[in-house]
Amino acid sequence: MDFRLSExxxxxxxxxxxxxAARWPADKMRAALDAQPALVDxxxxxxxVEMGWLGVAAPEASGGIGGGVVTAAVxxxxxxxxxxxxxFLSSLTxxxxxxxxxxxxxxxxxxxxxxxxxxxxxxxxxxxxxxAVCLAATPCDEGWSLSGTKILVRDGQExxxxxVVARAPDGLALLKVPAxxxxxxxxxMLLMDGQSASELVLEDVRVGSDARLGGGEGGLLxxxxxATVLCAADLLGSAQASLELATEYAKExxxxxxxxxxxxxxxxxxxxxxxxxxxxxxxxYGASLALDDRRENASALVSAAKAxxxxxxxxAVESALQxxxxxxxxxxxxxxxxxRRVRCNVACHGDADFHRDRVASHMDxxxxxxxxxx
Amino acid sequence: xxxxxxxxxxxxxxxxxxxxxxxxxxxxxxxxxxxxxATEGGNKDPLAGARVWPRKLWEAGYVGLAWPKAYGGQDASxxxxxxxxxxxxxxxxxxxxxxxxxxxxxxxxxxxxTEEQKKxxxxxxxxxxxxxxxxxxxxxxGSDLAxxxxxxxxxxxxxxxxxxxxxxxxxxxxxxxxLLTRSDPDAPKREGISYLLCDMKTPGITVRxxxxxxxxxxxxxxxxxxxxxxxxxLVGELHGGWKIARSSLDHERSGLSGVLALExxxxxxxxxxxxIDRGGEKAVEGPTTRRLLAQHWIEIEGLRHxxxxxxxxxxxxxxxxAGSSVGKLFASDLRSRMARTGLRIEGPLAQxxxxxxxxxxxxxxxxxxxxxxxHAIGGGTSEIMRGVIAEKVLGLPRATED
Ligand SMILES: Cc1cc2nc3c(=O)[nH]c(=O)nc-3n(C[C@H](O)[C@H](O)[C@H](O)COP(=O)(O)OP(=O)(O)OC[C@H]3O[C@@H](n4cnc5c(N)ncnc54)[C@H](O)[C@@H]3O)c2cc1C
Numbered sequence: 001m002d003f004r005l006s007e008x009x010x011x012x013x014x015x016x017x018x019x020x021a022a023r024w025p026a027d028k029m030r031a032a033l034d035a036q037p038a039l040v041d042x043x044x045x046x047x048x049v050e051m052g053w054l055g056v057a058a059p060e061a062s063g064g065i066g067g068g069v070v071t072a073a074v075x076x077x078x079x080x081x082x083x084x085x086x087x088f089l090s091s092l093t094x095x096x097x098x099x100x101x102x103x104x105x106x107x108x109x110x111x112x113x114x115x116x117x118x119x120x121x122x123x124x125x126x127x128x129x130x131x132a133v134c135l136a137a138t139p140c141d142e143g144w145s146l147s148g149t150k151i152l153v154r155d156g157q158e159x160x161x162x163x164v165v166a167r168a169p170d171g172l173a174l175l176k177v178p179a180x181x182x183x184x185x186x187x188x189m190l191l192m193d194g195q196s197a198s199e200l201v202l203e204d205v206r207v208g209s210d211a212r213l214g215g216g217e218g219g220l221l222x223x224x225x226x227a228t229v230l231c232a233a234d235l236l237g238s239a240q241a242s243l244e245l246a247t248e249y250a251k252e253x254x255x256x257x258x259x260x261x262x263x264x265x266x267x268x269x270x271x272x273x274x275x276x277x278x279x280x281x282x283x284x285y286g287a288s289l290a291l292d293d294r295r296e297n298a299s300a301l302v303s304a305a306k307a308x309x310x311x312x313x314x315x316a317v318e319s320a321l322q323x324x325x326x327x328x329x330x331x332x333x334x335x336x337x338x339x340r341r342v343r344c345n346v347a348c349h350g351d352a353d354f355h356r357d358r359v360a361s362h363m364d365x366x367x368x369x370x371x372x373x374x
Numbered sequence: 375x376x377x378x379x380x381x382x383x384x385x386x387x388x389x390x391x392x393x394x395x396x397x398x399x400x401x402x403x404x405x406x407x408x409x410x411x412a413t414e415g416g417n418k419d420p421l422a423g424a425r426v427w428p429r430k431l432w433e434a435g436y437v438g439l440a441w442p443k444a445y446g447g448q449d450a451s452x453x454x455x456x457x458x459x460x461x462x463x464x465x466x467x468x469x470x471x472x473x474x475x476x477x478x479x480x481x482x483x484x485x486x487x488t489e490e491q492k493k494x495x496x497x498x499x500x501x502x503x504x505x506x507x508x509x510x511x512x513x514x515x516g517s518d519l520a521x522x523x524x525x526x527x528x529x530x531x532x533x534x535x536x537x538x539x540x541x542x543x544x545x546x547x548x549x550x551x552x553l554l555t556r557s558d559p560d561a562p563k564r565e566g567i568s569y570l571l572c573d574m575k576t577p578g579i580t581v582r583x584x585x586x587x588x589x590x591x592x593x594x595x596x597x598x599x600x601x602x603x604x605x606x607x608l609v610g611e612l613h614g615g616w617k618i619a620r621s622s623l624d625h626e627r628s629g630l631s632g633v634l635a636l637e638x639x640x641x642x643x644x645x646x647x648x649x650i651d652r653g654g655e656k657a658v659e660g661p662t663t664r665r666l667l668a669q670h671w672i673e674i675e676g677l678r679h680x681x682x683x684x685x686x687x688x689x690x691x692x693x694x695x696a697g698s699s700v701g702k703l704f705a706s707d708l709r710s711r712m713a714r715t716g717l718r719i720e721g722p723l724a725q726x727x728x729x730x731x732x733x734x735x736x737x738x739x740x741x742x743x744x745x746x747x748x749h750a751i752g753g754g755t756s757e758i759m760r761g762v763i764a765e766k767v768l769g770l771p772r773a774t775e776d
Binding site for chain 1: 644669704
């Protein structure tokens with residue numbers, strides 16, 4: 001029993017934090033907001049690939065460093081904290097999907113930076129996740145014909161390959177679609193945090209039968225759980241950064257002759273935010289570990305982490321803005337950068353009610369199994 | 375990172391489970407049976423029945439796990455303490471009447487008591503021979519406990535104590551009270567406090583029970599008039615009581631046993647919502663109730679995993695970090711939220727009094743509600759806990775002058 005990050009994980013966190021602070025200062029993100037889409041500089045991206053971050057979760061045999069979902073979550077949290085734009089998280093998400101669906105070749109290409117891959121799940125219709133997928137995969141001579149629309153594909157515009165979730169006659173399928181295939185139109189979507197996303201319109205897009213990844217529906221669902229966990233980790237990173245900014249400011253800013261952090265309306269609000277983040281951090285590690293250990297309550301824990309961190313992160317960034325007063329409302333302060341990112345992430349991979357409903361379904365099964373005691 | 379217990383730990387758990395199953399059944403020699411017979415046959419101790427369970431648990435080695443063997447404890451490993459707390463919380467056990475002794479004054483004496491005090495008091499706490507109450511709060515000293523006034527003057531070999539305590543839980547049935555007194559009125563307020571142990575049968579003590587908001591008799595006023603307490607009953611140094619009191623407020627058990635109780639409560643809420651009608655369907659089928667209950671599941675898992683983090687720190691020998699104060703505050707808020715959910719699920723029938731034949735679940739949710747509200751006051755209010763987090767964890771400046 002040891003529910004702490006290992007020394008290696010803590011060391012990696014520190015390396016990532018220092019690297020991002022030095023190579024991707026917040027000013028770059030601020031500037032990128034005026035020149036959308038925001039993508040990380042090429043040389044920074046190259047270093048990220050060289051450091052092996054995209055293989056953080058993958059087993060060593062597949063060219064990764066074997067850290068599992070827990071270590072991937074640590075890096076995702078740092079990416080959130082460091083306001084790092086694409087294609088890091090979208091690529092890491094794709095790498096985890098390739099691993100869950102057993103495509104070692106694709107995984108290798110992502111890890112080595114030879115191919116940019118983006119996962120395409122969401123569709124118009126107002127919900128989230130594989131359950132809501134309508135895009136059809138119909139068998140044809142070459143293999144599969146795909147028709148339908150995907151939206152909010154992170155870094156889809158810059159991807160070489162799109163991993164498209166589709167509904168095949170035998171269930172959900174994950175298919176590799178080259179970005180330059182005939183019948184695929186990519187339209188840019190602008191996100192409020194400046195990051196890149198695409199709408200994909202597929203009209204009878206033909207791909208070979210080898211385009212379908214293995215792992216069955218289970219692999220694909222697991223891939224979505226992992227994408228959700230990374231998003232939750234990103235939220236935690238933004239929230240933690242916001243809490244620290246607000247706390248530091250509350251110690252320094254003096255009004256009525258004393259630091260504003262000595263007013264309980266301020267300090268108790270921050271204490272509540274801290275409590276919520278500590279609960280969120282605990283849920284995040286619990287969900288990540290449950291995915292690594294393939295526990296049966298893993299997907300309920302993933303939903304728990306996402307639902308909780310959605311609300312905790314909003315609370316933390318709103319506090320940060322409020323506690324900074326007027327300067328918190330300026331373009332030059334970093335608070336709104338975190339606010340934008342959090343606002344995008346809470347609407348990504350399921351809002352809090354979506355995830356509470358998933359938890360309730362888990363309880364239906366789990367509590368019914370317990371029988372009807374008093 | 376892993377959440378597995380070792381094979382030895384799992385064997386310990388298995389043995390404890392067997393013991394619990396054997397002793398909690400209704401058969402001959404079971405605790406139920408012994409509790410019934412304890413009060414028969416002219417036994418004058420009204421608490422004889424209530425003492426059966428804690429005593430039996432201690433005889434089997436499942437009480438005082440963290441305490442040294444020399445004083446009747448077990449010197450058990452940290453994980454054994456956790457497993458024991460978990461399994462006891464899962465089993466439906468009779469109440470422990472010596473909880474204040476086991477969780478507050480016992481650990482304080484283990485840490486700060488003299489050899490004589492440990493030998494004299496610890497085994498009697500473990501066997502539930504002595505029940506204890508805590509005399510800290512006073513009418514003018516609640517959250518600002520250090521401003522307490524109850525006066526202790528050294529006179530030869532004893533202290534003479536005069537003053538008033540209030541909100542003293544379980545005072546009428548207690549054999550002993552540990553109390554904070556003002557021994558040096560001229561010193562700064564935290565430096566003139568002494569920590570004393572007082573026999574409740576000493577002349578000069580009057581206990582006046584107070585009825586609480588829930589209607590029960592749980593706490594009392596305790597008046598002390600020239601009560602003589604032998605000097606040997608001073609814990610720690612003369613005027614050095616404040617630090618000891620602070621440490622005894624930290625003697626919290628691992629939050630994990632609290633999690634199991636909350637989990638049990640959630641199961642009850644779910645079952646109630648599955649049976650109660652609301653607008654033509656079962657309450658549990660309505661989105662509002664479903665999401666509320668799902669939210670509690672999320673909150674409980676959050677608390678459980680926070681508990682694992684705190685526990686891992688403790689196993690590794692590190693001081694429990696932010697986890698313990700955060701967990702305490704969160705658990706106390708969560709208790710209130712869940713009790714409110716219970717009343718909400720009851721719908722119109724939430725108005726019905728416990729003694730009415732129409733009451734749901736024998737009035738459990740009213741009781742839970744009052745209980746939770748009291749919990750957010752006793753042992754340091756939620757506001758004070760937020761202040762502790764702001765100051766100790768976030769490093770924000772104090773709100774008050776001292
Ligand atoms: C069920 C129950 C059992 C108890 N059992 C015992 C016992 O066995 N032994 C014992 O010694 N005591 C016991 N107490 C007393 C308990 O510890 C005190 O009630 C508590 O510390 C608060 O003190 P007070 O009642 O004087 O309230 P006050 O301190 O007067 O507080 C009143 C309100 O003001 C707020 N407040 C006070 N100071 C601040 C501040 N600095 N910042 C912000 N808000 C503040 C409080 O949070 C509270 O909401 C018990 C209380 C309850 C409810």
